[in-house]
Amino acid sequence: MRKLLFLISLLAVMACATQKMNAQVSATAETTAKIVSGLQITKEADLNFGSMFSPKSGGGTVTVDVNNQRTATGVQLATVSGEAITAAQFKVTGSPNATFTITFPYSFSVTNTDGTGSSMLVDNFTYNNITSPSTLDGSGNLTIKVGATLHVYNYQALGVYKNTSDLKITVAYN
Amino acid sequence: MRKTVFLLASLFVMACGIQSVKAQIGSASASASANATIITPIAIAQVADLNFGNIVAGIGAGNVTVGTDGIRTSIGDVILPTATPGTVNAAEFTVTGLANATYAITLPTSIDISTTGGEIMTVTDFTSNPDEAGKLAADGKQTLLVGATLNVGANQPAGAYTGEFSVIVNYN
Numbered sequence: 393m394r395k396l397l398f399l400i401s402l403l404a405v406m407a408c409a410t411q412k413m414n415a416q417v418s419a420t421a422e423t424t425a426k427i428v429s430g431l432q433i434t435k436e437a438d439l440n441f442g443s444m445f446s447p448k449s450g451g452g453t454v455t456v457d458v459n460n461q462r463t464a465t466g467v468q469l470a471t472v473s474g475e476a477i478t479a480a481q482f483k484v485t486g487s488p489n490a491t492f493t494i495t496f497p498y499s500f501s502v503t504n505t506d507g508t509g510s511s512m513l514v515d516n517f518t519y520n521n522i523t524s525p526s527t528l529d530g531s532g533n534l535t536i537k538v539g540a541t542l543h544v545y546n547y548q549a550l551g552v553y554k555n556t557s558d559l560k561i562t563v564a565y566n
Numbered sequence: 567m568r569k570t571v572f573l574l575a576s577l578f579v580m581a582c583g584i585q586s587v588k589a590q591i592g593s594a595s596a597s598a599s600a601n602a603t604i605i606t607p608i609a610i611a612q613v614a615d616l617n618f619g620n621i622v623a624g625i626g627a628g629n630v631t632v633g634t635d636g637i638r639t640s641i642g643d644v645i646l647p648t649a650t651p652g653t654v655n656a657a658e659f660t661v662t663g664l665a666n667a668t669y670a671i672t673l674p675t676s677i678d679i680s681t682t683g684g685e686i687m688t689v690t691d692f693t694s695n696p697d698e699a700g701k702l703a704a705d706g707k708q709t710l711l712v713g714a715t716l717n718v719g720a721n722q723p724a725g726a727y728t729g730e731f732s733v734i735v736n737y738n
Contacts, residue, residue, distance in 0.1 A: 550604050
């Protein structure tokens with residue numbers, strides 16, 4: 393009988409102890425959850441305008457939309473085999489249904505990789521129906537596609553043009 | 567007592583560190599590159615004509631072929647005079663365009679060449695070097711050589727036969 397009583401009291405102490413541990417765990421759980429579902433963004437595709445001929449009678453524009461379709465005014469497009477025309481694509485991951493703000497890029501320039509400093513302006517960004525703030529889906533994902541317009545000037549110097557890191561999307565929890 | 571103060575101070579530092587980590591977790595950035603290529607239209611210019619040289623026709627028909635290397639050979643009832651061969655060479659073109667670009671070459675299948683008097687021979691089996699696909703060098707140029715086969719008829723009338731043919735190049 394004494395033995396049993398002892399056992400019960402021991403269980404009681406254990407229960408208390410467990411209770412206490414639970415209390416501690418749940419108190420820190422909030423912080424832990426935030427770390428696990430930290431908002432992340434990764435680039436999935438670059439913005440590729442492809443190849444085009446240098447205009448000889450006034451400049452023009454080349455536009456790539458969010459469906460990877462390319463159109464031009466005043467610029468003759470060239471189709472080069474193996475060259476993909478793509479809108480930029482980013483994937484945002486985080487807490488399911490979380491609301492977050494998006495900082496979209498401003499206009500920037502792409503410069504000739506031959507080092508002569510020749511450049512073209514990229515602006516008029518378009519998105520796949522995404523505005524800021526935006527909401528992640530039930531799986532905690534959202535895809536952001538970015539189309540844009542490239543301004544090609546008269547007698548634009550031949551060569552490959554690239555940007556530095558100006559096509560940047562920043563996301564932040566509200 | 568000194569020990570306790572030190573402990574409190576270190577705890578304070580730790581708390582600050584965690585706070586700044588949490589701030590970073592809330593936002594993230596990613597960058598994409600934007601790419602475009604400005605190219606020049608591909609162009610082709612004639613440098614040398616295709617010359618089959620002097621040929622002596624026979625009673626029967628024959629063929630004279632000029633290769634892209636400019637060497638001519640014959641089949642059938644034609645004679646290629648060695649003492650007076652005339653001018654023999656493959657056609658030469660210079661293709662210009664975007665550095666390192668590949669392009670497709672389209673040759674004619676058949677053309678007629680004729681004398682001012684209206685006599686005709688047919689030129690067929692055009693060959694080129696490079697073959698169907700060319701590749702411009704780092705300076706955006708490539709030499710394109712074209713040979714062909716001249717079909718000489720039986721008792722082909724003597725005369726100077728001339729004609730024109732076109733070679734089409736296109737970026738791939």
